[in-house]
Amino acid sequence: MDFFSKIFELFSTGKYMESIFEGLKNTFIISVFAALLGLLLGTVVAMVTIARPSAAMKLPKAICKIYLTVIRGTPMALQLFIMAYVVFAIRGFPQIITAIIAFGINSGAYVAENVRAGIMSVDIGQTEAGRALGLPSRVTMLKIVIPQAIKNVIPAIGNELIALIKETSIVSMIGMYDLTFAAKVIGGGNNMASYLIPMTVVALFYLAIVYALTLGIKIIEKRLRAGDKN
Amino acid sequence: MIKIENLKKSFGTLEVLRGINIEIAEGEKIAVIGPSGCGKSTFLRCINCMEDPTGGSIVFEGVDIADPKVDINIHREKIGMVFQQFNLFNNKTVIENIMLAPVYVGMKALRKKKKENRKIKLSNLFKRAEDKRPLLEITETKESIKASARARAEELLLRIGLLDKADEYPSRLSGGQKQRIAIVRALAMNPRVILFDEPTSALDPEMVGEVLDLMKTLADEGMTMVIVTHEMAFAREVASRVIFIADGQILEEGTPAEVFDSPKHPRLQDFLSKVL
Numbered sequence: 010m011d012f013f014s015k016i017f018e019l020f021s022t023g024k025y026m027e028s029i030f031e032g033l034k035n036t037f038i039i040s041v042f043a044a045l046l047g048l049l050l051g052t053v054v055a056m057v058t059i060a061r062p063s064a065a066m067k068l069p070k071a072i073c074k075i076y077l078t079v080i081r082g083t084p085m086a087l088q089l090f091i092m093a094y095v096v097f098a099i100r101g102f103p104q105i106i107t108a109i110i111a112f113g114i115n116s117g118a119y120v121a122e123n124v125r126a127g128i129m130s131v132d133i134g135q136t137e138a139g140r141a142l143g144l145p146s147r148v149t150m151l152k153i154v155i156p157q158a159i160k161n162v163i164p165a166i167g168n169e170l171i172a173l174i175k176e177t178s179i180v181s182m183i184g185m186y187d188l189t190f191a192a193k194v195i196g197g198g199n200n201m202a203s204y205l206i207p208m209t210v211v212a213l214f215y216l217a218i219v220y221a222l223t224l225g226i227k228i229i230e231k232r233l234r235a236g237d238k239n
Numbered sequence: 240m241i242k243i244e245n246l247k248k249s250f251g252t253l254e255v256l257r258g259i260n261i262e263i264a265e266g267e268k269i270a271v272i273g274p275s276g277c278g279k280s281t282f283l284r285c286i287n288c289m290e291d292p293t294g295g296s297i298v299f300e301g302v303d304i305a306d307p308k309v310d311i312n313i314h315r316e317k318i319g320m321v322f323q324q325f326n327l328f329n330n331k332t333v334i335e336n337i338m339l340a341p342v343y344v345g346m347k348a349l350r351k352k353k354k355e356n357r358k359i360k361l362s363n364l365f366k367r368a369e370d371k372r373p374l375l376e377i378t379e380t381k382e383s384i385k386a387s388a389r390a391r392a393e394e395l396l397l398r399i400g401l402l403d404k405a406d407e408y409p410s411r412l413s414g415g416q417k418q419r420i421a422i423v424r425a426l427a428m429n430p431r432v433i434l435f436d437e438p439t440s441a442l443d444p445e446m447v448g449e450v451l452d453l454m455k456t457l458a459d460e461g462m463t464m465v466i467v468t469h470e471m472a473f474a475r476e477v478a479s480r481v482i483f484i485a486d487g488q489i490l491e492e493g494t495p496a497e498v499f500d501s502p503k504h505p506r507l508q509d510f511l512s513k514v515l
């Protein structure tokens with residue numbers, strides 16, 4: 010029962026657990042702030058994308074289109090490298106900020122597509138009724154369309170968050186101390202000299218986070234449906 | 240009250256309206272009839288610029304609202320619209336549906352007054368005591384605006400016998416109830432005119448009557464109404480004028496008796512022979 014005794018060793022060794030929690034903390038921080046940035050950016054981009062074409066919107070629309078195409082058409086790892094080694098290649102610039110920005114920008118592109126689809130799925134009659142009453146389009150959006158769109162996009166946004174959390178593991182490639190990096194360190198020659206155990210444990214941590222998030226989303230969905238507003 | 244001149248509307252290369260001219264006086268009830276796809280909805284939706292006209296003018300209370308430079312929202316507050324598909328706000332209760340726009344308008348006016356007062360205060364700083372302008376009196380508060388909108392909404396719901404549904408969501412109502420609520424939602428803004436786009440076409444037959452009855456009451460009270468309808472009996476009874484649209488133009492207009500009993504244009508004769 011070498012496997013289980015090794016797992017026990019990992020859990021009972023203070024410095025290993027410290028490594029894991031240090032990594033967990035960074036994974037958590039990157040995920041949460043990148044998700045917030047992504048939601049904000051994605052919503053704004055979605056608004057620009059669906060806005061009526063006009064002279065003033067031409068440039069913003071073009072920028073958003075390029076953003077969506079480039080971000081969704083290139084690998085996340087490459088985007089992270091560019092952020093780390095080109096854009097923020099400033100000595101002493103906190104890596105965690107680099108990671109948050111890189112993942113936030115990436116996530117925003119996918120959120121934008123989800124939000125756009127969610128808004129388009131709300132019956133156009135809802136907007137027309139608001140506008141016909143003299144409500145400006147901003148107010149109609151905020152009070153009528155977006156509340157209904159949110160319900161439609163929650164499952165898709167939830168999937169995006171889950172994907173984001175798992176994808177943050179590539180920050181270990183630029184030497185950042187996240188959950189995955191902690192597994193590498195613990196498994197290294199000076200420590201346990203075996204990757205199987207720490208990698209398994211870390212995988213369980215990811216699983217637990219994702220599972221908890223999935224449950225949370227299910228509950229939110231159910232709550233929204235219980236309102237029976239549609 | 241509304242004067243429409245040479246109104247044109249195209250969708251891309253499709254020319255739907257080719258120059259509509261009509262003047263609608265206060266208290267008139269205009270029934271708009273015509274074959275499907277002839278542009279009745281487009282005409283109605285141009286009146287409150289839900290569709291931007293491609294040409295012509297729509298003068299409402301002295302302002303050409305077809306001009307893209309005017310703030311259309313202010314005018315839409317005075318032009319109610321009732322849709323075939325009701326379009327109640329699904330995320331709002333019945334009473335919230337009715338209160339939303341009046342509260343918004345009330346709050347907008349309140350913000351404007353407060354802003355004006357800030358300006359007056361600022362300019363007063365630089366004036367001698369005897370030159371200082373008095374502040375505008377503000378009696379409304381957010382609460383009082385909401386309360387009066389609620390009172391008005393309740394009064395309207397009571398009138399159509401649906402006060403007990405005030406806190407329901409639209410999904411729990413029948414089509415006839417939804418449409419009657421959509422009508423009082425428009426009424427809550429105290430509009431000068433209400434536009435109806437086939438208000439009974441999406442209803443089960445047994446619910447058509449209740450909606451038409453409500454519209455008849457409004458008509459009797461003197462509301463100005465423009466009604467796109469296939470209910471010829473209703474048009475005959477309620478309309479002060481019937482207009483027949485085909486080929487993107489008004490081909491014939493007159494009193495219900497003139498239009499229904501002695502149609503002149505062959506297209507109208509043909510249309511009536513199919514629907515009557």
Ligand SMILES: Nc1ncnc2c1ncn2[C@@H]1O[C@H](COP(=O)(O)OP(=O)(O)O)[C@@H](O)[C@H]1O
Nearest residue numbers: 250253255273274275276277278279280281282
């Ligand atoms: N938004 C639109 N884009 C393109 N074509 C439209 C649009 N709205 C209406 N049309 C076309 O304009 C014509 C008139 O439509 P409509 O006004 O809805 O007719 P009606 O209400 O008399 O049945 C139809 O041929 C319809 O296909």
Ligand SMILES: [Mg+2]
Nearest residue numbers: 279280281437
């Ligand atoms: Mg129509």
